[in-house]
Each structure stands twice: as C-alpha cells, then as structure tokens.
Amino acid sequence: MIRFIAVRILRAAITILAVVTFAFVVLRMSGDPAQVMLGPDTPQESVDAFRRAWGLDQPLWIQYLAYIKSIFTGDFGVSMRDKASALDLVLQRVPATLQLTVPALFLKLMIGIPAGVYAALHRQSFTDRGVILLAVFGFTIPSFVMGLLLVLIFAVILGVLPSGGQDTWMHGILPTLTMSIGGIGILARFSRSAMIEVMGQPYIRTASAKGLKWRDVVWSHALPNAAVPIVTIVGFMVGSLIAGAVVVESIFSWPGIGRLLVVSVSNRDLAVVQCILLIIAAAMVVSNLAVDLLYGWLDPRLRSVASH
Amino acid sequence: MGAASSNLVELRDLKVAFDGVQVLHGINLDVRRGEALGLVGESGCGKSVTWLAALGLLPGKASVTGSVRLQGHEISGGTRESFERVRGGRIAMIFQDPSSSLNPVLRIGRQITEALAIHRGLKGEAGKAEALRLLDMVGIPDPRRRFDLYPHEFSGGQCQRLMIAMALAGEPDLLVADEPTTALDATIQAQILDLLIQLRAETGMATVFISHDLGAVSQVCERVCVMYAGRIVEEGTTAQLFSEPRHPYTRGLFDAIPRIDGPRQRLIPIPGTVPNPKHLPEGCAFSPRCSRAVEACRSERPPLLSLSDGRQLACTRPVPAEERAGTKSKVAEEMLQ
Numbered sequence: 001m002i003r004f005i006a007v008r009i010l011r012a013a014i015t016i017l018a019v020v021t022f023a024f025v026v027l028r029m030s031g032d033p034a035q036v037m038l039g040p041d042t043p044q045e046s047v048d049a050f051r052r053a054w055g056l057d058q059p060l061w062i063q064y065l066a067y068i069k070s071i072f073t074g075d076f077g078v079s080m081r082d083k084a085s086a087l088d089l090v091l092q093r094v095p096a097t098l099q100l101t102v103p104a105l106f107l108k109l110m111i112g113i114p115a116g117v118y119a120a121l122h123r124q125s126f127t128d129r130g131v132i133l134l135a136v137f138g139f140t141i142p143s144f145v146m147g148l149l150l151v152l153i154f155a156v157i158l159g160v161l162p163s164g165g166q167d168t169w170m171h172g173i174l175p176t177l178t179m180s181i182g183g184i185g186i187l188a189r190f191s192r193s194a195m196i197e198v199m200g201q202p203y204i205r206t207a208s209a210k211g212l213k214w215r216d217v218v219w220s221h222a223l224p225n226a227a228v229p230i231v232t233i234v235g236f237m238v239g240s241l242i243a244g245a246v247v248v249e250s251i252f253s254w255p256g257i258g259r260l261l262v263v264s265v266s267n268r269d270l271a272v273v274q275c276i277l278l279i280i281a282a283a284m285v286v287s288n289l290a291v292d293l294l295y296g297w298l299d300p301r302l303r304s305v306a307s308h
Numbered sequence: 309m310g311a312a313s314s315n316l317v318e319l320r321d322l323k324v325a326f327d328g329v330q331v332l333h334g335i336n337l338d339v340r341r342g343e344a345l346g347l348v349g350e351s352g353c354g355k356s357v358t359w360l361a362a363l364g365l366l367p368g369k370a371s372v373t374g375s376v377r378l379q380g381h382e383i384s385g386g387t388r389e390s391f392e393r394v395r396g397g398r399i400a401m402i403f404q405d406p407s408s409s410l411n412p413v414l415r416i417g418r419q420i421t422e423a424l425a426i427h428r429g430l431k432g433e434a435g436k437a438e439a440l441r442l443l444d445m446v447g448i449p450d451p452r453r454r455f456d457l458y459p460h461e462f463s464g465g466q467c468q469r470l471m472i473a474m475a476l477a478g479e480p481d482l483l484v485a486d487e488p489t490t491a492l493d494a495t496i497q498a499q500i501l502d503l504l505i506q507l508r509a510e511t512g513m514a515t516v517f518i519s520h521d522l523g524a525v526s527q528v529c530e531r532v533c534v535m536y537a538g539r540i541v542e543e544g545t546t547a548q549l550f551s552e553p554r555h556p557y558t559r560g561l562f563d564a565i566p567r568i569d570g571p572r573q574r575l576i577p578i579p580g581t582v583p584n585p586k587h588l589p590e591g592c593a594f595s596p597r598c599s600r601a602v603e604a605c606r607s608e609r610p611p612l613l614s615l616s617d618g619r620q621l622a623c624t625r626p627v628p629a630e631e632r633a634g635t636k637s638k639v640a641e642e643m644l645q
Contacts, residue, residue, distance in 0.1 A: 210474060299412070
C-alpha cells in the first residue's frame, strides 16, 4: 500500500513538472512580455532594460533552471504588472472562485447523481427519457452560450437577477447555475449508465432472490458498485474546482482566478500565469490521487491488486 | 383441493414473453414437499426462465402470465412485496455462475447475516454465530477467519458453497438450484452435488435441480421433467425416464451421454440445434430434429398427456416401450460375449 501511494505521488510530481515546463516554454515562445507591458512605441533602450530587469535576456534554459530553483524555495515570482508576489495575487482570488465552484459542485452532486440513478431504476419511463433529454441539453450547450442564455432570460427579459459583478449573493446565482448545468448533465448520464450496468449483474439478482427489499437491493448492493465509475467523474470535478471557472468568470465579470488567468495571459504576466497553472495542476493531481485511494476503499478487488 | 395440499409449489399455465417473443408456452408443474425434481433440456429451452419467472426475478421487459401457487397461495401477478415475502424464506435460489452471483464489494459474512436478519430476525452476535454454523455446514474450512473476506478471495466451488449457505439462511421449503455445477471443475461438481444431497437429507427441503447433465440429475433427483423449446415434453420418475425414455428428445439426450460401462459405442448426437423462439416450427417443435417424425408431427402439436404408467408425454410417435427393452437386452448379450 505504501509503495502504491509512493508511486502515485512520484507520478503526480512528474505530471506537475510537465505542466510547469510546458507553460514556461509556451509562454516565452508565443510573445514578448516587454512589448505587451511597455507598448509598441517604447524606445529600444527601455525594452532592453525591462528585459534585463526580469531576466528575459538570459537564454531560455537558464531562465528555466532559475525558475525551477525558485519554486523549490517557495518563490513563485513577482507579477510584472502589479510588482507584487504572484502567489499572493493568485491566492487572493481563490475565495471568489470557490464561492462559485463549491456551490456548483454541490448542485451537480445533489441533482445529477439522484436524477441518473432514478432514471436507471425507471428505465424507458417518461422520467427516464426526460432525464436523458435534459442531460444531453445540459452538457452539449457550451457554458458561454448557456451563460448568455441565462443572462438573457433572468437579467434582460425577467430582470430578476443581476447580469454581472460580485456585490451581493444574488450576483452569484447565474454564474453558479451556468457552471453546474453541464456537470449535472454529465453526472446524470454517467450515474444512469453505471446503475443500469450494475442492476443487470448476477449479484443483484442474488440479492433479490435472497428476499431483500427492493430499497435495500438498490442502496446496499447496487449503489456501492455503481460508485466506482461515478467517483471518477466527481474526482475530475473536484480537481477543477479552481480551474473550472475561466469562461464563466469572464462572462459574469467575477473577480476570481479564471478572470485573473485570462487577464494575465493577455498581458504576458509570466509569473502569475505560471503560478495559476501550477495550482490548477496540483489541484487536479491531488484529486486524482484521492480518487485512486477511494477506488481501493470502494472496491476490495482493486485493493488487493494494489497491495500485490 | 385435497391433492393440492401435498404440493408445495404449483405452476399453472406459466407463460413468459420477451419483447413479444414467447419463450415459455404454458408450463404446468408441481413440486411436492421434500421431493427432488430435475429439470433437464438443452440450453435455451426455458428451464431457468421458468423459475426466474415464478420468483419474479426476470427483468422488467419480460411479460409473465399464469399462476404460481405456494401451498395454495397465489404469489404471481402480485406486488413486489408479495414476491419479497416468498424469496429466500420459502423458496431460495442458487445460480450457475457463483463467482459473479456474490456481491464483489461486500464481505461474505455480511452477505449471509443479511439473509439471517431478514428471515430469522438474527442480528449481531447471534447472526454471526448462525452464519458461522452455516459456513461450517456447507464445508467452508476455518469459517471464523474467512467471515470477513470478500468473494474474490474464494474459489468458484467455495463461492457456490457460500451461495448455498446464503440460501439455507432463510430455512427455505424449496431450493431451486439453477445449473449449480456447470461452471465448476468435475471434481468440485461432485462435491457440490454431494453437498446438495446431504443438505436435503438433513433439512428436508424440496429441491428443484436445473441441469443439462443427466448423470447429475439422476444422482440428485427422484423425478425428472424434460423441457424442449419452452414446453414440458416428458415427465416421470427418474427410474422410468432412465430405463425407458419415450419421447425421442429424451431418448436423444440419453444417447448423447458417453457410457463408461458396456461396449464402446459411437455417441449419437441429436442433429440440429434448439429452434429460435422467434421462429418455432409448426406442429411439434422437435419434429425437424426428430428421426421418428411423420407428416402429422409437422402440422399438429401433441398435447402433454398422462400415460398409464404415471408419466406424462407429449409425442405423436413416441419411442415404443419394447424397442428400448430390445436394445437393452441386445446390449446385455453383447456384454456376455
């Protein structure tokens, strides 16, 4: 078990390093921060001075080694725009993002899973077809379309909810809804197919043949088995709690990490972008690790595979 | 209803259709208290479906009609609860593939005590003690240590023993064993058969043994029902059917068994395969494969009739009683040479 976890952690570290390296190289190859920060008509001497100040005049691999070294000492760099610690800038935005993504995750779980399980247990019924139809709508409509649609209905036509900003809790409703609808659809569809698969297994017939009440067959025999594929999707959703709001925050002018990322990329604010990507990658990797450990807890067969 | 009282279970005109395709064409079958009844036939002839339908265990798309009576009380066509009262406690069932019939994520101790809690109200330590007794009874070595293991930590034969222990937990009046040995090795098969025979002797529960293995059926059962294409074609005591099969299909099943006694003989397989339920032949469903079939067999389906020797038979041109006797004496003569 310890070896299993050690291997997973090593793999996680490699994944994060790969993301960081990729971000580092792509950001520097795709544009010049000096040009963007200083504007097109800046004299060459100022540009050169800017480059020297930020170490951009060094060869790429020296910049890279310096960057990796500073990460290990806990220094994530300084924002070129705000001259403040990149990590502080990013961490300041985390609560705003979580204000949207955590309630959205809650909605996804509370609506998506029960809807999918119910549909599976009442297969071919009117409700089942309704759930499938809504689920397909939910995850095929892109969030920027969904967001604009909701703004049109609730802010423009009905005028009951604000269309952007972060002033009151009412401002959070539309972005949270926009973010959760797709996830609800995905979870409903996954839970439904996982549950249909499990309900057709011989051990479910055994549980019924034993004389168990239908409710107990579903709760204590079917759901624990259906949980494995559902946990995979939920793990992905938890991992994207921080990253998941890029588009929606931009639509609703919500001052979270997503919007900071968009602004920082267009400004070529290297340290901030790298810091955000690092945090997103770390969140994804940690939730993947948690899912792997959860698999073992949910399915004893995987546990014995892992320990061998 | 005098005769009915000795019957534990009575199936009357039981019919099953999947998506409009009829697979069971009106089964009439009685199981007496404590008896061991065999249900034989090739795969797909409706043996398992009969009992899954009787217990309401078929998937929702199956439409089941007819009557299933347990000691005179109708259980079919009722609510989900009426089936739940019968399952496990009155009629228990074990299945063909024991390894996938146990829930992979639950400890086996839990799976057995669960049944004890529903049917006998045994919970906590009392439940555990009884479960350990059952595990011991079905021949699981060192049950105390293995109580908390998961199904994948047991072999196929042991999983079937666990299934049997679970079935015994409700102290049922009838155990339906649906091909319980098909997925197991030959030596394990013999052990499971012995276990079933021994448990029936100890508990007095009736057994329905579903199998295509006539040898196994003859070991376990007193009475045998032969099914073909969703109908019963011959029914009688094991001795009757084994010494003198009258339906050409029953005869064919026996001719296809290799014999270890007597001279070496070529096995005679039954030509062709079981017909697709969607396209059943006109008349007797067996007629296209039957060497004795005449024109009448292809147009008219013979009803299941009682014969003077007590058996039931559905055949227009049955194997004559004396012909079988003739071949038997011929075999005996050959053996003497």
